[in-house]
Amino acid sequence: MAKRILLVEDEPHIVESLTFLLEKSGFEVSVEINGRQALNHALSAPPDALILDVMLPELDGYEVLRQLRDDARTAKLPILMLTAKGQREDREMAARCGADRFMTKPFANADLIAAVKELANVGQD
Amino acid sequence: MLSVNVLLAACIGYVILLFSIAFIVDRRTRKKPIGWLHSPVVYTLSISVYCTSWTFYGAVGSAARNGLEFITIYLGPTLVFVGWWWLLRKLVRIGRAHKITSIADLISSRYGKSPSLAVIVTVIAVIATTPYIALQLQSVTRSYQVIAGEADGITTAFWIAAGMALFTILFGTRNLDANERHHGVVAAIAVEAIVKLCALLAVGIFATYSVADGLGDIFDDVTIEAIRGSGDIFGPRWATLMFLSATAIICLPRQFQVTVVENIEERHLATASWLFPLYLFGMTLFIMPIALVGLDVMPAGSNPDLYVLTLPLAKQQNELVLLAFLGGFSSATSMVILAAIAVSTMVSNHIVMPVALRLIPASKEVSGDVRSLLLTSRRISIGLILALGFLYFYVSGGSDALAAIGLIAFVGVAQFLPSLLGGVFWRGATRAGAISGLLIGFVFWVYTLFLPSFGGDFILSADAIEYGLWGIEVLRPQALFGLTDMDPLVHAVVWSVGCNALAFILISGLTQNNALEHLQSTLFVDVFRSAGGAPSSFSNAAADSEDLFVLAQRILGAEPARKLFDEMAHAQGQEEGLPHATDTVIARLERELSGSIGAASAHAMVTRIAGRQTVGMTELIDIADETQQLIETSRQLSEKSEELQNTAKQLRIVNERLRTLDAQKDDFLSQVSHELRTPMTSIRSFSEILMNDPDISETDKARFVSIIQDESLRLTRLLDEILDISRLEAGMSQIKLLQMDANDAVQAALDTVSGMTRTAGVRVKTDLDEGPVDILVNDDRLRQVMINVLSNAVKYNTASEPEIFVRTKRVNNSVFIDIIDNGGGVPADVSGSIFDKFTRGAHEGNNNGAGLGLAISLAIMRAMNGNLTLEHMPDKTNFFRLSLENPTANL
Structure with missing residues (x-):
């Protein structure tokens, strides 16, 4: 059974490329472009791994992350944060909020896929 | 026979010796205060300036003529020093406490610091000192004539006067001693005192044991009548002479100078009270035998006034003649120097300086000017005083016996006595009383004694002296108002001093003290009790510390002063109260005060209160100068500090702005980075897919390439916008402005977006003001702004029947272009930051723009002297307004 990935990203072209890549790698991909909806989606139907952008409408990525970690259902959900900023503070903020991995845009496709695979497997074990 | 050259050489050598002593002592006291000079013996010897050439030569003459009468001149001072030394002590205490510089200063201070009294006393002092100086000139001239033969007396006297003037100027005004003390002069006077005593004793011993055969031999041949003289011992003349000499030791300006002003320590008076009478005894011991x-x-x-010189001369004792001459010379010079110093101080302090200070323009604030003025005025005064002495000598013909001339001066200064004694013992004494007493006494003295002393050669004719002024018998100067058959001296004393005292007492009784007089009278009369009832001892330390504390409070402020004094009290091991005014405490305080008011002022103020030294005119002028300079400096400082504060404030503001700008720049860069990364992410991701994945369908490939192109264009557009806004904000974009019609501009912009509006189904309505509506703009740029705003209105309009309404209108000097949509305008959550860079509305699916559009539009409008604002309607919806200046409004 394919691992299910929830992709939270508001840039349509990035969503398109990531969906293409992940599906190619055998994942099942759901997409949310809004922070609040992403949070609800993840809580009601926790995926195997979550790819989370920081700059999102309504709720930003950090807030989504924090609330997911506060909830027992998603406390251990493997999460990869994506950000277009990449400064040290963002990295620290992501770690503090409980992200498992952190990647900066633009990224190498292979790195991203490897990271997601690792997260999804770790989460399974 | 002693040669003139030897005599002159001896004199010059002697003067050089004196000058060296004065010079060295002055130098040493400046480096290390006092030293061996701090001796009551030196103080006592300086008081012996009382013994002038009148004593040295005249006493013998007087003894030869009138027998023992001469002794009265020394009995008076002896009585004062032995029996009335407490009066002298009171004067010394007052002198220190009130920084008295002369007898004129004392009397004027006591009577409410009256300038007129100071002038009167000074004038009397000058006139009374004149015959006395003449007396010295006469005696030195005669003694010189005795040795050098019958040289021209007037010429000799002139050169002696000139020499003494020079000598005194060099001695007395070599530097301006701030506290009116002349350590060098006092030392020289002390040496002279020893010289004259030794000389007189030597001549006496020679006369008694070499010429005669001991005292027994001398007195055996003499009748008791010769010793008693013509005078009636203990008769009116004796009493008068003793009264006069007792008065003179207090009131003579030079005696006041050495006894009160030059006094270093009050307790020296205790030694002087027995040593000075002893000195007088030594001086008079051999007068009668000689x-x-x-x-x-x-x-x-032969002239008995010169026996001291002619006796050894007749016996061919050249060395003794030289010694005797030097003794007489010493007596004369010491008197002239001190009298000239004392009187010139009065003249310059009470007459010249008040006038000069009023005449000096305010701009001449430099202290040096006042100093040199004071110095000059002292020097000129000294010259004038000696010139007057010489004139008196010239006019009076130098014919009178020495003693008679001296007594004229004594009666003159005796006029000070009522005001002086009344001043320090009687609180009720008033200024009016002192002035009237002094004036009346002065008039009587001049009329009954001073003018007649010229024997009819000066103002009063011989006839007037003999028969009375204008022939009126009752106005006979020496038998005034029928008071005949009286010794002229007793007559003058009775009239002048009597009327003086009477007027003083009567007028004082009739007038009231004013406030200042009242204060001063209490301070003077109760000088030993002042400042908190300190016991009348020689130390007034307890009184000092309280005054010092008050002073410190005034200058340092209450709290710092309290802290300082507590600290000093603790250092002395006291639990509470004020520290004792020890030298350490005073020095410390002076240092602390120097920091606030400058060294000279601090010194003057502290020493004034501590009573260590008197403060002179110069020092007071210094204080005034320094205070003025301080005020000026502090004014400049406060201006500077205000300036600095302003600069600092401006710097703070600029710094604040720079910080904000810097933060904005960081923010901007971070946003730019973010905005660039987003399209870059897509481009990289898709290009990697295209590169690494050979199995992609042609459709996907085409789509991915088109996405890459889209994102590349987006990147380019973004970079263009960033560049554009940077240039606009930096004012680097040259926007050429041309006059055009706003209505035309609106039409052109609407034409451009017509395709877009039609596609979106947005209706466009306009309400244009009656044209032409002139504006000064750049056509393309204005269109850019309007298209930006219009396309936003189209994109973000969520109304069911979207509509855009554009209007132009003129308000005062402005032209408004309003772009209103029926979608409610900008949402409240972003309306505050709508013009910030990278701000986008929260509507979904509009991620194409970078959020720089409105920021650029605003920058463009500002560059065209206009503005772009979000205006609120009463119903809380809002719309965009482009405002521009109307260039023709004022035409």
């Missing part, structure tokens, strides 16, 4: 031997040995008709 006189008797002279009468016996010398040829008839």
Whole structure:
């Protein structure tokens, strides 16, 4: 059974490329472009791994992350944060909020896929 | 026979010696205060300036003529020093406490610091000192004539006067001693005192044991009548002479100078009270024997005033003649120097300076000017005083006996006595009383004694002296108002001093003290009780510390002063209260005060209160100068500090702005980075897919390539916008402005977006003001702004029947272009930051723009002297307004 990935990203072209890549790698991909909806989606139907952008409408990525970690259902959900900023503070903020991995845009496709695979497997074990 | 050259050489050598002593002492006291000079013996010897050439030569003459009468001149001072030394102590205490510089200063201070009193006393002092100086000139001239032969007396006297003036100027005004003390002069005077005592004793011993055969031999041949003289011992003349000499030791300006002003320590008076009478005893011991031997040995008709010199001369004792001459010379010079210093101080302090200070323009604030003025005025005063002495000598013809001339001066200064004694013992004494007493006494003295002393050569004719002014008998100067058959001296004293005292007492009784007089009278009369009832001891330390504390409070402020004094009290091991005014405490305080008010002022103020030294005119002028400079400096400082504060404030503002700008720049860069990364992410991701994945369908491939192109265009557009806004904000974009019609501009912009509006189904309505609506703009740029705003209105309009309404209108000097949509305008959550860079509305699916559009539009409008604002309607919806200046509004 394919691992299910929830992709939270508001840039349509990035969503398109990531969906293409992940599906190619055998994942099942759901997409949310809004922070609040992403949070609800993840809580009601926790995926195997979550790819989370920081700059999102309504709720930003950090807030989504924090609330997911506060909830027992998603406390251990493997999460990869994506950000277009990449400064040290963002990295620290992501770690503090409980992200498992952190990647900066633009990224190498292979790195991203490897990271997601690792997260999804770790989460399974 | 002693040669003139030897005599002159001896004199010059002697003067050089004196000058060296004065010079060295002055130098040493400046480096290390006092030293061996701090001796009551030196103080006592300086008081012996009382013994002038009148004593040295005249006493013998007086003894030869009038027998023992001469002794009265020394009995008076002896009585004062032995029996009335407490009066002297009171004067010394007052002198220190009130920084008295002269007797004129004392009397004027006591009577409410009256300038007129100071002038009166100074004038009397000058006039009374004149015959006395003449007396010294006369005696030195005569003694010189005795040795050098009958040289021209007037010429000799002139050169002696000139020499003494020079000598005094060099001695007394070599530097301006701030506290009116002349350590060098006092030392020289002390040496002279020893010289004259030794000389007189030597001549006396020579006359008694070499010329005569001991005291027994001398007195055996003499009748008791010769010793008693013509005078009636303990008769009116004796009493008068003793009264006058007792008065003189207090009131003579030079005696006041050495006894009160030059006094270093109050307790020196205790030594002087027995040592000075002893000195007088030594000086008078051989007067009678010399006189008797002279009468016996010398040829008839020789001047008994010169026996001291002629006796050894007749016996060919050249060395003794030289010593005697130097003794007489010493007596004369010491008197002239001190009298000139004392009187010139009065003249310059009370007459010249008040006038000069009023005449000096305010701009001449430099202290040096005042100093040199003071110095000059002292020097000129000294010259004038000696010139007056010489003039008196010239006019009076130098014919009178020495003693008679001296007594004229004594009666003159005796006029000070009522005001002086009344001043320090009687609180009720008033200024009016002192002035009237002094004036009346002065008039009587001049009329009954001073003018007649010229023997009819000066103002009063011989006839007037003999028969009264204008022939009126009751106005006979020496038998005034029928008071005949009286010794002229007693007559003058009775009238002048009597009327003086009477007027002083009567007028004082009739007038009231004013506030200042009242204060001063209490301070003077109760000088030993002042400042908290300190016991009348020689130390007034307890009184000092309280005054010092008050002073410190005034200058340092209450709290710092309290802290300082507590600290000093603790250092002395006291639990509470004020520290004792020890030297350490005073020095410390002076240092602390120097920091606030400058060294000279601090010194003057502290020493004034501590009572260590008197403060002179110069110092007061210094204080005034320094205070003025301080005020000026502090004014400049406060201006500077205000300037600095302003600069600092401006710097703070600029710094604040720079910080904000810097933060904005960081923010901007971070946003730019973010905005660039987003399209870059897509481009990289898709290009990697295209590169690494050979199995992609052609459709996907085409789509991915088109996405890459889209994102590349987006990147380019973004970079263009960033560049554009940077240039606009930096003012680097040259926007050429042309006059055009706003209505035309609106139409052009609407034409451009017509395709877009049609596609979106947005209706466009306009309400254009009656044209032409002139504006000064750049056509393309204005269109750019309007298209931006219009396309936003189209994109973000969520109304069911979207509509855009554009209007132009003129308000005062402005032209408004309003772009209103029926979608409600900008949402409240972003309306505050709508013009910030990278701000986008929260509507979904509009991620194409970078959020720089409105920021650029605003920058463009500002560059065209206009503005772009979000205006609120009453119903809380809002719309965009482009405002521009109307260039023709004022035409």
